[in-house]
Amino acid sequence: xxxxxxxxxxxxxxxxxxxxxxxxxxxxxxxxxxxxxxxxxxxxxxxxxxxxxxxxxxxxxxxxxxxxxxxxxxxxxxxxxxxxxxxxxxxxxxxxxxxxxxxxxxxxxxxxxxxxxxxxxxxxxxxxxxxxxxxxxxxxxxxxxxxxxxxxxxxxxxxxxxxxxxxxxxxxxxxxxxxxxxxxxxxxxxxxxxxxxxxxxxxxxxxxxxxxxxxxxxxxxxxxxxxxxxxxxxxxxxxxxxxxxxxxxxxxxxxxxxxxxxxxxxxxxxxxxxxxxxxxxxxxxxxxxxxxxxxxxxxxxxxxxxxxxxxxxxx
Amino acid sequence: xxxxxxxxxxxxxxxxxxxxxxxxxxxxxxxxxxxxxxxxxxxxxxxxxxxxxxxxxxxxxxxxxxxxxxxxxxxxxxxxxxxxxxxxxxxxxxxxx
Amino acid sequence: xxxxxxxxxxxxxxxxxxxxxxxxxxxxxxxxxxxxxxxxxxxxxxxxxxxxxxxxxxxxxxxxxxxxxxxxxxxxxxxxxxxxxxxxxxxxxxxx
Numbered sequence: 001x002x003x004x005x006x007x008x009x010x011x012x013x014x015x016x017x018x019x020x021x022x023x024x025x026x027x028x029x030x031x032x033x034x035x036x037x038x039x040x041x042x043x044x045x046x047x048x049x050x051x052x053x054x055x056x057x058x059x060x061x062x063x064x065x066x067x068x069x070x071x072x073x074x075x076x077x078x079x080x081x082x083x084x085x086x087x088x089x090x091x092x093x094x095x096x097x098x099x100x101x102x103x104x105x106x107x108x109x110x111x112x113x114x115x116x117x118x119x120x121x122x123x124x125x126x127x128x129x130x131x132x133x134x135x136x137x138x139x140x141x142x143x144x145x146x147x148x149x150x151x152x153x154x155x156x157x158x159x160x161x162x163x164x165x166x167x168x169x170x171x172x173x174x175x176x177x178x179x180x181x182x183x184x185x186x187x188x189x190x191x192x193x194x195x196x197x198x199x200x201x202x203x204x205x206x207x208x209x210x211x212x213x214x215x216x217x218x219x220x221x222x223x224x225x226x227x228x229x230x231x232x233x234x235x236x237x238x239x240x241x242x243x244x245x246x247x248x249x250x251x252x253x254x255x256x257x258x259x260x261x262x263x264x265x266x267x268x269x270x271x272x273x274x275x276x277x278x279x280x281x282x283x284x285x286x287x288x289x290x291x292x293x294x295x296x297x298x299x300x301x302x303x304x305x306x307x308x309x310x311x312x313x314x315x
Numbered sequence: 316x317x318x319x320x321x322x323x324x325x326x327x328x329x330x331x332x333x334x335x336x337x338x339x340x341x342x343x344x345x346x347x348x349x350x351x352x353x354x355x356x357x358x359x360x361x362x363x364x365x366x367x368x369x370x371x372x373x374x375x376x377x378x379x380x381x382x383x384x385x386x387x388x389x390x391x392x393x394x395x396x397x398x399x400x401x402x403x404x405x406x407x408x409x410x411x412x
Numbered sequence: 413x414x415x416x417x418x419x420x421x422x423x424x425x426x427x428x429x430x431x432x433x434x435x436x437x438x439x440x441x442x443x444x445x446x447x448x449x450x451x452x453x454x455x456x457x458x459x460x461x462x463x464x465x466x467x468x469x470x471x472x473x474x475x476x477x478x479x480x481x482x483x484x485x486x487x488x489x490x491x492x493x494x495x496x497x498x499x500x501x502x503x504x505x506x507x508x
Binding site: 383392 | 420431440442449454456460461464473475476480483490
Binding site: 006010032036050053056197224225232 | 429
């Protein structure tokens with residue numbers, strides 16, 4: 001039993017225990033805390049598998065931002081948690097759900113274990129063509145050059161999700177401000193953290209974007225950090241959530257997909273195909289798209305966590 | 316030279332593991348939320364600092380080393396402030412029981 | 413060196429697991445808020461060790477991200493983990 005194997009067994013055991021515990025928990029708040037811990041453990045697994053880009057995304061979004069979102073949901077459900085706990089589904093339904101989950105897991109495990117070794121992959125083709133964009137990070141190459149269409153569509157899906165969240169507002173509050181008004185003692189600890197941490201966070205977020213050209217990183221992960229810092233400043237009451245109808249905010253939300261679309265159409269007009277980059281300009285074009293995207297992602301994710309409007313726009 | 320660096324890593328990581336252990340023992344054995352918070356924040360942050368110190372010689376470049384120290388400073392700042400907030404929340408919760 | 417660091421990593425993982433179990437069982441919401449704190453310290457320690465052991469230098473970037481996001485998530489827990497009425501009531505935020 002080598003050290004490496006023992007380590008992987010320990011890691012897998014801890015991850016599985018965390019997952020089972022989170023599902024089995026009876027109250028919402030411990031389950032959310034367990035979920036955040038599970039996200040961290042998954043990030044560890046990704047690092048172990050040599051995928052730091054995915055680990056970055058898991059730590060930032062899967063664990064951090066989603067954790068905050070779930071805590072808000074848990075807080076809202078708190079008043080109904082008592083009555084709901086009495087209404088658990090009966091044993092047969094739960095056994096059926098367990099059997100179904102186990103069947104899906106087994107099918108997945110079998111299909112992964114039966115893959116030929118080495119598994120069929122396009123990774124070598126992507127690595128061979130890496131010189132086309134001049135970027136050193138193969139993941140960025142795939143995301144921004146070879147499968148740029150997928151990335152662009154994902155950003156539009158994010159926008160649609162945001163519109164979906166906004167549509168949960170009651171009619172009379174449409175256009176209002178999301179979330180409650182937060183207050184904090186301006187001399188207190190929370191205000192202090194909200195003044196000191198965001199500048200550091202902004203630098204780290206932009207660094208993660210900048211370094212994604214040659215090292216693991218990306219606009220998505222950087223944007224998530226920026227969104228978290230913005231939410232932190234809002235939670236400390238140092239700034240208020242902007243009303244949903246604000247024009248400048250909507251322009252920022254559109255900036256990413258629009259720049260992407262313009263570059264894509266430019267590729268159609270001046271090049272071979274939609275989203276084709278001319279070889280000489282590939283890197284600056286990709287950087288321009290990524291900078292527009294990080295702004296959009298930061299604003300979108302921040303607004304997604306802030307939620308639907310709950311107050312009048314003028315308050 | 317590299318042997319001395321290795322010794323430094325081993326010593327620092329061992330002491331850091333000891334502090335993590337101490338923090339967790341405190342977490343398990345202390346009677347009440349505030350004391351558990353104390354064990355968690357003080358011992359674990361110190362353990363992380365020693366760990367960063369131990370991993371500095373193993374960092375592959377100056378940039379990596381600077382990033383390690385930045386991680387520690389951010390965790391220290393966050394830990395010091397957030398533990399205060401949790402303590403206020405715990406006291407508020409306790410006074411309502 | 414790698415074996416030593418791997419052992420240290422296994423140790424820290426075990427400690428993280430034990431700490432999580434204790435915290436998530438603890439009576440009261442304040443204990444659950446400490447979970448994000450625990451992740452911020454022990455989790456980052458495990459991440460840094462794992463990066464060195466597996467030869468993934470970008471693990472430090474993941475640790476940077478995690479440090480910031482753990483701070484944010486802890487504060488979100490504290491802010492929203494207490495019931496909404498409490499968090500918005502006048503006077504309850506004076507301590508903050």
